[in-house]
Amino acid sequence: MQYNKIDYENRLQTIRTLGKGSFGSVYLAYHLGYQIDYVKIFQKEQKQVKEQEQKKQQEQEKELVQKEEQAKEQCYHPHNLLVHLSTFIQRQQASADLIQMSSTIPQASVVSFNTTWKKSDFDRKERLGKGAFGVVRHVIERKTQLHAAWKEVNYETPEEIEMVNNEIEIMKKIYGIVLKTNSSFIHIVQPLGFFTNQRKDKAYIVLEYCSEGDLRQYIDNMKKSGTIISPQKTFEMIFELAYSLYQLHSNGILHADLKPENILLVGGFKVKLADFGLAHQFQVGREWTTAHGGTFPYKAPEIMCSKNNDKQPHEINKLKETSAADIWAFGVMIFELIAQRHPFFNRKVCNN
Template identity: 30%
Template sequence: MNGIVNYRFLKTLGSGSFGEVVLAEDMMTSNNVAIKIIDSQHNEIEINREIQIMKVLGMHPNIIRLEEEIHTKNHTYIVMEYAENGDLLSYLLKQKNGRCQLSEGKAQKIFQQIICGLNHCHGNMIVHRDLKLENVLLGSRCDVKIADFGLSKMLKYHRLRESVGSLPYAAPEVLSGKFYAFEADIWSCGVILYALLCGDFPFGQDIGPDELMKMEAGIYNLPEHLSFGAKDLIRKMLRFDQVDRITIPEILQHSWLQLQPQYLPPTLPTPISLAHRIQQSDQIATKMGFKVLHLGMEELWC
């Protein structure tokens, strides 16, 4: 942790190809934070794209909050809000029913917040591209926080064609190398909802040609214990043709989610312009003495 003297290392939370995430104490406030440590050899444009995306998303209750960015000779440190109840996969594994699945009431409360957070991303032209149980975190009151924007992209007019993300959650258009955009995140959310209610993946963990054929045919098991509303929403999110897939406004208005309306926003938020949000966040960071690195807008957009 050399180079960030305001934080005291506590323990490692996780690691990956980018580096590691650690739990640390902010010595100025005594609050816990999560710090993503990225080696300087990692692609600088990718690092700064992730930081700028978090700035664009700002302080939404269902998005993990960026606290600070620190750049040293050897590392970049992304200081973030700490979600003390861990990720959604760990939460499922701890369920006392022994089946790693939630009641429909619990699933509704969590899923509403996931969709509200994703709606905020899409409203700011950001496609996440790696939505999965491990990237949905839970705060002190089990409030949802979407995290890890390392694979996220900002879209303007065109669509993407990179095959990225985790196989069990990847949309068929992503797996098959076709063009895609925001609809791919909807498919991933459908897989998450299925996992919350069924304790498994609709097409398994190893996705190959046979599984792609099942996706196209819509062949997967929906347990009898699920309500009609839950089955209907899953089917509409896991439609093979992305053009026919349900949209976020339609999900928010779906009858199954309306059974637990306390987490739903009264109206859909109006997106703030990308340039204005970055300008605002950079002005605040500069006033606080933080170093701010900029990407040109042509680099920020994919």
Template identity: 30%
Template sequence: MSQRRRAVHYNQYFVKKKFGAGAMSRTFLVEEEENTNKLFVLKIVNYYNDDEIDRANIEIEQMQRLKSPFTVRLICSFIHDTDICMVLEYCERGDLRNEITQLQNLPEQERVMCVWEILAQMSLALNHLHSKGVLHRDIKPENVFVMADGSVRMGDFGLAKELIDKSYAQTIVGTKIYSAPEVFTLKKMDKQSDMYSLGIVVFELLTGIHPFAADSEQAM
């Protein structure tokens, strides 16, 4: 029996390796059965109740609406057995966390130019989201991905929220060390909250450290 026949597959996609697993999803590198030269990311959403199923469906609907060249592209989605599956554009160089150390090794002027290009692309992605009435709500290096040519894609829209009849969201989610102060004092998130998080990411890219690095969350 060939290795391909023994491979784990979801519909027409064969798993090549596992990337990781978290509370919200599991991700795999996959290839399409009829196009073995093209790689994708398979995201399998974890769910334990109807609310989490609704969240997964909302994420899929939002990604279908996004048309920016700087957001991760949704190729397709489907149900495999009981799994909610999303096939996504593959970003060969991983996430921005992998790039931070490498950027610090560049001469200052070259590093600033690289970060400027990343900022421009992330700003265009964020502007596109906001023009659709969507907040990302979890911008951080781990949720921005890098293509082979160095261009970036904003991704992981599992916590994104569409604003309906208001300019802010009252449900507080995301990663605390990238959240704006008003998220905790006013208990709301808006477009400026996303922009603040983007600023934190840019600072890290330029300096290699978080601007409010501390030994504990309370100290931060």
């Protein structure tokens, strides 16, 4: 029996479906020109489409596996780490959740700077830290029950008085500048007040209290417990530190003494920068200031490698310090946070 395929299919009238299989369907049909009661029709077109879809899916799965393998090989490459970090920071900045989270974390009340306090107005609590220029202690103001920290420093010689007064003025100025930016969270420790003892040889700078200690304590606690920081916590800390520096540098301010002891923590793993004794604001139109010191293990190479070390006092040129010095210290601290050691010096050098 000879027939044309198109003519045959056009004149085939389907009555009902008898069954379906993996390669097609079986119909009860009647041909208008021939007496055919049962016709098994294999839908080859449908089979071909299914084979093409399976092939496409296999290619996509193979491509996905290759991308995952490449990602594993490259995930710790420095450039890619920076790319991932940049993406993370952009997402954090764009996230309304971050803004909401920041606004729910209590900050020190915006109060006027108090210069009428006396030592007897406070209940002394635990010591929080000790530096080259003084001791920091947790205190509670008796009248308001305000938790604060005071920094006790020498205030006797003309040099000591000038240094303390300059630090107070710089802190007030910097906090005021950042406060005017209307940021949802201020990454600067708020200065609350200042007073001296009766003998006028000790000064007390009253500061916002940061309940979670400092970054040095955080790293030391991890060492003692034998734990390491998680990747998510690492990214959060990097973001916090980076945004803290952004609040300073975008307003032309150089901290100049960044180190784990000056990175304070509050609830929600938020960061507050402290100790602005060496901080400077750049002059208009200038992006550098004269270097005045800093902590040796966190100094930038261009400061430590200065040729001024071999010169006589009258031959010394002024060292120019830029925001790059803060960024160098930022990188050293991140290394310490992850590796729990300084990248270049041993603990003995860091403690001196």
